[in-house]
Amino acid sequence: MDIETSEDYKLSFQDLSVFINKTQILHNVCGDVHSKEVLAVMGPSGSGKTTMLNAIAGREAVKLGEITINDQRINKQLRRKMGYVLQQDLFYSNLTLWETLYFTAMLHIPEKVSKPDKLRRIDAIIETLDLEKCRKTIIGAQFTHGLSGGEKKRLSIACELLTNPDIMLLDEPTSGLDSSTAYSLMVQVKRYAEMYNKAVIVTIHQPSSQIFHMFNTLLLLADGHVSYFGKAEKALDFFEEINFVCEPHFNPADFLLELVKKDEETLEIILENWKAKSSSNNKKLSNCNSLDLDNFEPVHEPSDITLQYIKILDSDENKDIDKFSNGNQLSDVRWQSSFWTQLKMLTWRNFKQSRSRILSKYVVGSNIVIAFAMAILWFQMERSYKTIRDRMGWSFFIIVYWGFSPIMDAVISFPLEKTIMLKERAAGSYRLSAYYLAKTISEIPLIALLPFIFVTITYWAAGMKGVVEYIATMLLISLSAINSQGFGFVLGAGILNFELALTSSTTFMLLSLTLGGFYIQRFPSWLVWSRYLSLLHYPFAAISILEFADTPQIPCANATVTQFPQCGKNGTDFVTPKMILEDVQVTLPIYCYICTLIIMTILVRILGYFVLRLKTRQKHLS
Template sequence: MSSYQDSDSLPPRSEAGLAGFSNPGLELGEGECERAGVEDKMEGFHLDRTTGASAGQAESQKRRGLAVRFRGVEVEIQGRQILRDVAGTVLPGELLALMGPSGSGKTTLLSVLTGRIQAKSGQVTLDSQPLTKNLRRMLCYVMQQDIFFPNLTVKDTLMCQAHLRLPDSVTFAEKEKIISVLVEELGIKKCLNTIVGNDFVRGVSGGERKRVNIACELLTDPSVMLLDEPTSGLDSSTSHSLIATLKHYAVKHQKTIISSIHQPSSLIFHMFDKLLLMSDGEVAYYGQASRIVDFFADLGMPCTPHENPADYMLDKVKESPEVRQDIVDYSNKFRVSSVECPLLSKDETNTHLQSMAGELSEVKIAGADGEGAGAELEEVESPQWASSFWMQLRTLTARNFKQQRPQILSLINVIKTLVTAIVPGLIWFQVPREEDQVKARAGMLFHLVLYWFITPIFRTLPSYPAERPIINKERLAGSYRLSAYFLAKVLSELPLAIPQLLVHITISFWLTGLNGAGAYFADMGIIALSTFTSEALGLLISVVFLRMDQTMAFSTSLIVLTVLLGGFYIQKLPFWLAWLRYLAIILFSFHATLQLEFTDDASFRCASQSFSPHCAAAHLNNPNETAYIPAQEILDQFIIPLPVWGNILVLVLYMLAFRVATYLVLRFVRIPGK
């Protein structure tokens, strides 16, 4: 037997089930149990997240780390066993590395620890209390993808999260102070006024974006932080700096940090206190990270001095099924319950959780329904949302406006608006008010309503798919109500369309010489309503069909049918198809603009070869006098069944129907995490 095994004298695993387990070498170092009781000594400003009180007023409510214990965790998804009897313990001030080959179950375990996935069996506890919805609010989860709105600055992004995830009682100045402390500690102060960016928009670097992601989660001062491969996509220097920052944060503030990580460098690997190595859903090693080399040496698989232990152990668990099973079996032989040291005595644990009960009733971090955590927390009612509906609505509206403004009001869109207004205006320039030009005037109106039907749809189609990952992340975190997000999206995008609409209609209207100032303002309102209805339809399509190829195929087909049925090309349909024309939204806006244009009986001169009965009779009775075709005869050519107000009402009903349908799809179909 090797000296590694002899030095620990670890007994075999109990058959009755254990409170926890470890691999060889997991025995806690001197002072580790005591470390769990250390208070958070955050230097500088400290703000109580519950009431917004200053440090002096909230000294007794500073949040420290919690011991995370999980044992016997098993997960089965669609008949496939993903996790098998996984267990471990992480104490405040510790940094645990969760490692293993791709598909070994690392992300699944993180999802179980955050409560996002329900385990088939096993238990997860925080300071010996079962993980409930209330206690989940003490955790944060940093996803692997750093997904943000690219056009927002780092400061805008953090302030938005502060408004959403901190109580309204925390003042703006206090939120700024919290952000100032975080960015200083995470080393991103210099890029506060730089846009976040993404793969297509230049912004902060990948490492800085990852730190912004972490800062967003630290705003609520969580006791436990879980990270999914935070170094993914970063270079070795940036990765080392990031893990060093996390290590410093864990020790300085006595926070519990669990992070999955893929192939770290030797320097990074040795920053971790503990290691949980997984293979095919099972534990291959759990213990002190510094003793992994001894573990494999005992197995007869010595790691050479110049080899990276992290790379070596990953190669071994991937080597062959037989080798993998030998490692897992050897690990299972030495599971012990001795790791479950008296981190906190039962009385100390109960006292600590009782002190947190008041905080849990105020710290409204994430979409839970207020369940208690054990006897101490059963009577504590936690509001479901951190901020009020109006704060959420105001914040999300401002955020969406800032994100969409550079795109909608970009130079290319300004040029497009001017060109598509001036060119048709010149084509229909000052159309004569004569009977044989009625069709041309109607064509101009049809062009206007068709343009403002197509443009909003194609502008809106990519909107939801592009922001869906961000929205899903925030909804999973319980950052805001779905109703607040939906209403904010509607309100923020409406004013952005108005400047383009105003410029386009104004140029087109006066170049073509349409029917006076009264008709101009009325047409503006009707086409604006049609635009808002088209936006609602476009958003519904984008929510129903998430793939862009599907949305484009459906939208193109819809537009072609709408053009055919819009009332300009075809006025009469077979009786068994007549109902289809009422599905064309532009039919109603086109009819309303026609009714506003052709209102004056003395406006359009009769043609010499008129098809109008009135004009024919006028020429016959007074051949030398100028005759005018009645407006109603013009409108009769287009078969308009509804008055102006009726067409407006139909547009309003369509818009409301599309909005309600979109909300219902988001609420009951596009559920985050499913």
């Protein structure tokens, strides 16, 4: 395939000043980068490197200064020409590398591009970034083997390359990688910039000397100030002029970093000399002064190893990465894919991710063990007045168990998913409504499956009522589990502190347990209303009606006052089903409990969406 290279671009930033919590992080930072160039932003930790990238990408508010592309002030449309690779690699751990790229391609490449062309583009990028051997490898997590650190970083870059950006922003791409892997990665980045006419800005903390010599331009930050901006190979010349000489065979990057963080006096000398040097120069970068770079000849050429590596990557079979030039065309459309495409792909991805979590072998095994334990303890109970409390205990235990499990799963799993969602939303991947609806749709069948198996095992083993009641009981417990998960979404989305969210969910469920009606049969008269606050009360009441509504009257002569305190009061000779249900605070018709449970389930899902939307707006990402 023929390569369609991008037009020439120049990204400039002048006098960038950024404040975070009233603390100034960047002080009049200036610089620029052209197509086919790699601008390296170096500096000690806390010097403002990531803040500068966030400001350029529009993820951090800029109080003063200007950012332009080809002398046009940057806006949302122009920012779509950028690809931003974060320092932290955030992916769904149970998806493979290819599945991750497929999801990204289907959402980020315009729908006018055919699916076969999208798949060919995925294959081209996989081959270009040398990811073929791990195409079918899952991403992996802390306790799950998957991609290596270098492979994850290349995957992050691959996801951005799918959209064919003209300007790439890479935040610490070599962080956590060994020197060989870091070098190979930067060779690929350099090759990408030169071959496809792209501009690259990369923040990097402490590169090797080989990596340092790949950079076209260097921006050296110190405490948020520019201490050098110019050609990378001329940086040592500037510092030598002010009597800071790098020893021969010493890594220039190490020398520069040690110098700018040595002490305040040294830093002041550097900043003053840089200001004087740039001010006396004739060439200016808009409102900022820069060294005249055009009169210098490069003193470092790429090593033979670098040239050989680029030559290998430059083979004809890899020359189809830039076929799709959608990145070169500005579009006023906010989303590259329709709502239904977003919903379909998000549902597909979330189902694959959640299936491995909700139906993991450990979870399934644990539930089967508990189900058989219940089957043994409640095995074939006698259907008489003597086992009424035992049968109520069976239903209440299952309702409590399938109330706690889903809410805890939602609260525990949501923080990581929310972090990925915020990253993808910041990149304009999909609508929040599509994400939330897809998460609901994809997880409902998974959440309902295990209660179905659990009830099937224990219901018939315990000798409960009949087929109709079994089906109704199964549906009620599944609905209760879905309702509990909805409350977990609300808590997980609404409370940013994970420990607080977990504690809140536990407290909420324990209160529901206490007010559910099984443990406390006689509420204080002034507190009777509180049972309706328990989400466990409604399924328990409905199942109790199913099981006991047609129980034959129990003669008080055959029972004790301890069992049924109603006996002997007001001439009561028989205990009716109504009395049995009133003992556990069940006083309404069954349809009231079922309808309330359904309405509550729907409303809590809607509430979860608005809570999530509110929180994303607070992060300026909605």
